[in-house]
Structures are given as C-alpha cells and as structure tokens.
Amino acid sequence: MQDNSIRLFCVAPMMGYTTPYARKLYRILTKKAFLFTEMIASKSLINSKNKDLIIENDRHNPVALQVGGSDLNDLKKCSNIAYSYNYDEINLNVGCPSKAVQKGSFGACLMKDKVLVRQCLESLQNNKIEVSLKCRIGLGRKTNYEFFEEFIDEVSKSGIKIIYVHARNAILTGISPSQNRSIPPLDYTFVSRIKLKYPNISFILNGGINSLDMVYSLLKDYDGVMLGRLIQHNPFLLKQVDKNIYLDDKVIDVNEGLIEDYFEYIKTKTGLDSMFRLLSPLLQIFFGIPNSKMYKSQIHEYIQKGNLILIEELLKNFVKQNKILLN
Numbered sequence: 001m002q003d004n005s006i007r008l009f010c011v012a013p014m015m016g017y018t019t020p021y022a023r024k025l026y027r028i029l030t031k032k033a034f035l036f037t038e039m040i041a042s043k044s045l046i047n048s049k050n051k052d053l054i055i056e057n058d059r060h061n062p063v064a065l066q067v068g069g070s071d072l073n074d075l076k077k078c079s080n081i082a083y084s085y086n087y088d089e090i091n092l093n094v095g096c097p098s099k100a101v102q103k104g105s106f107g108a109c110l111m112k113d114k115v116l117v118r119q120c121l122e123s124l125q126n127n128k129i130e131v132s133l134k135c136r137i138g139l140g141r142k143t144n145y146e147f148f149e150e151f152i153d154e155v156s157k158s159g160i161k162i163i164y165v166h167a168r169n170a171i172l173t174g175i176s177p178s179q180n181r182s183i184p185p186l187d188y189t190f191v192s193r194i195k196l197k198y199p200n201i202s203f204i205l206n207g208g209i210n211s212l213d214m215v216y217s218l219l220k221d222y223d224g225v226m227l228g229r230l231i232q233h234n235p236f237l238l239k240q241v242d243k244n245i246y247l248d249d250k251v252i253d254v255n256e257g258l259i260e261d262y263f264e265y266i267k268t269k270t271g272l273d274s275m276f277r278l279l280s281p282l283l284q285i286f287f288g289i290p291n292s293k294m295y296k297s298q299i300h301e302y303i304q305k306g307n308l309i310l311i312e313e314l315l316k317n318f319v320k321q322n323k324i325l326l327n
C-alpha cells in the first residue's frame with residue numbers, strides 16, 4: 001500500500017476561497033497539509049486564456065487540482081495540464097450539487113451514473129499524476145449504504161487509490177448548495193464500513209469536522225481528514241498542523257515576517273485580480289480577536305483607495321500588538 005500519510009490533513013476545495021492566494025497563506029502556515037484548488041470546470045481549464053492565473057501553483061505542493069467535468073477527452077487533457085503545472089494529484093468532483101454544475105453534467109449528479117464516473121477516472125489516468133475522487137455518500141433524502149457500496153465497487157475498478165468522502169448525501173433539488181452542506185445528515189459509518197471492504201484504498205473523511213480536537217480523535221480511526229469551513233473561517237489554525245499531526249518540531253510564528261512573505265507574493269498579482277480576492281485570505285487573521293473592528297474598517301478604506309502598502313503596514317502593526325493572542 002502506498003504511503004498516504006501526506007493526506008492525513010487536507011484543506012477542502014472551496015470555490016471562491018481556495019484561490020492561489022489562499023493556498024499561499026496556507027503554505028506559509030503549514031508545510032505539510034495537503035491542499036486543493038477550487039473546482040475548475042474542465043472546459044475552463046482547457047480553453048481559458050487566464051490559465052496561469054486560475055491554476056497557478058507557486059510551489060504549493062503537496063496540492064491537488066480539482067476538476068469538474070464528464071467529457072472523457074476533456075478530462076484526459078485536464079490531467080496533462082495538471083501535470084504540466086506540477087500538481088501532485090488531479091481530483092474529480094462528484095459532490096457539488098449546484099444547479100449550474102448539474103446543467104453541465106458534472107458534480108454530485110454523476111453519482112447516478114457510476115459507470116461514467118469510472119470511465120472519467122480512467123480518462124484522468126496518465127501514469128504521471130495521482131488520480132482521486134471526491135464524492136458524497138449518496139443522493140436524495142434517504143441514505144442507503146448499498147447504493148454507496150455499489151458506487152465504490154464500480155469506481156474502484158478504475159484503480160484509484162484515494163477517495164475523499166463528504167459523508168452526507170447530496171440533495172439535487174429544493175435546497176441550495178450551502179444547505180447541502182448542513183441539511184443532509186452526516187454518517188461517518190459509511191466511510192468506516194467501506195474501508196473494511198477496500199483496505200488498500202485511502203478514504204479521507206470530510207464533513208462537519210469543526211475542531212482540531214475532533215481531528216486528533218478521528219485520525220485514530222480514519223486514513224485522513226479533510227476540512228473546509230473551519231479553515232475558511234480560521235486559516236490560522238493551520239499553524240498547529242505540522243507539529244500536532246505530522247510531528248514536525250517547527251511551529252510557525254505569526255509575526256511581521258509572515259505578513260511580509262504574503263505581501264511579497266500578492267504584490268506580483270496586483271492589477272491581475274481584485275484587491276479583495278488578493279487580501280481576503282489574510283484578513284481572516286482577525287477571526288476571534290477582540291477589538292479588531294477599527295483595523296477592519298481602516299483596511300476597508302485603504303482597499304477603496306487601492307493602497308496595498310498602507311494595508312501591509314497596518315497588518316504588521318496589528319500582528320505586533322496582538323502577538324500573544326495570535327500565537
């Protein structure tokens with residue numbers, strides 16, 4: 001069995017959040033956590049003139065590129081693109097329930113067609129890059145272990161060795177994508193049961209993991225965990241991951257140097273993307289810190305003026321004054 005310890009702690013793909021800028025911040029905070037891009041539709045990946053900006057991988061490894069699509073030829077091309085941009089893995093999204101994604105025949109609705117999912121995974125394989133799947137445990141309002149098992153029976157014939165499971169159903173009509181992350185009940189036992197049948201596949205558990213203590217406890221029973229919203233809201237938790245999960249001695253200090261590193265990177269992107277997108281991952285630094293309102297409104301003003309230098313100074317000042325709370 002391959003060594004999958006690199007996937008003990010994964011940061012989930014999140015559209016609008018796991019941008020190259022967020023991944024830069026995550027990588028400053030943890031050298032080890034396994035990262036993901038946002039989902040990128042296969043056609044955009046192939047045809048976009050802005051490819052560099054969308055899928056840039058500035059040595060964010062280990063990192064997976066997540067693709068949404070079901071056209072077998074397109075998927076083949078996507079795998080080669082992911083390889084050429086130095087991604088470690090290409091991941092097929094079979095979990096997104098949005099209407100737009102259903103219209104494009106990808107995302108969670110593909111769970112209805114397990115043979116097509118298997119073919120998609122086979123098309124992604126090019127012997128150069130790891131291929132993986134992210135799926136739900138089923139579709140609709142009722143859970144059904146047999147449905148999930150038969151789905152995994154079929155897709156595992158592709159030979160994939162890594163499956164990320166968002167351990168709740170997707171409901172394709174009547175509720176929004178965000179409700180689809182809370183209304184269908186979680187059932188982690190689906191993941192434990194399928195692991196018994198497929199000990200050679202790494203099943204990474206996702207959904208509802210809302211503290212690092214929960215992570216430590218789940219890692220006793222699962223191959224790895226994947227966290228989305230906890231990291232979206234509080235990315236600075238990542239500084240504990242290398243030491244507490246990967247048993248590395250180094251603890252990252254939140255200091256002025258960290259702010260400088262981040263700004264050094266985003267300064268090269270000004271004009272290419274909105275200032276808000278460039279800054280928003282770092283602005284989560286205020287999460288849970290009392291009396292940060294004054295800083296936030298000042299930053300908002302500087303964003304309006306487009307003054308990155310003043311924002312950097314202000315954040316360095318904030319870090320200096322809140323060192324104890326931040327570390």
Ligand SMILES: Cc1cc2nc3c(=O)[nH]c(=O)nc-3n(C[C@H](O)[C@H](O)[C@H](O)COP(=O)(O)O)c2cc1C
Nearest residue numbers: 012013014015038039093166207208209227228229
């Ligand atoms: C804002 C947002 C965007 C998301 N975008 C994606 C996506 O692009 N691809 C995907 O597979 N899942 C996406 N998800 C789902 C997450 O990857 C994850 O499966 C889900 O949030 C459950 O994990 P959590 O409870 O740790 O947040 C998104 C979630 C959020 C909150």
